[in-house]
Amino acid sequence: MRRRKFLEQLGYELLQDHLSRRATNTRLSRTIQLRLQKICGKESENVAPNQSETHGRCQLCSSIKNRKTRFRCQKCRRFLCLEHLQGIS
Incomplete structure (x- = not known):
């Protein structure tokens, strides 16, 4: 494995927990939450727009x-x- 590819993969794995935690933060905008969920590979869960x-x-x-x-x-x-x-x- 090339050094550059290894460092990219390592950085992504270190950020994975932080990004998944941030994807569930309801104070972030809906677009940011959806983008973070897409990056983490999660399904959108309770990120419906506030229609109430x-x-x-x-x-x-x-x-x-x-x-x-x-x-x-x-x-x-x-x-x-x-x-x-x-x-x-």
């Missing part, structure tokens, strides 16, 4: 407006205020 939130800030308004809303886009599930929300006619 009923209110949030409009994703399209600037932070200066700070508009809170309870409406979500049906496609992407982002919070949108009534100004940005287009009703179904």
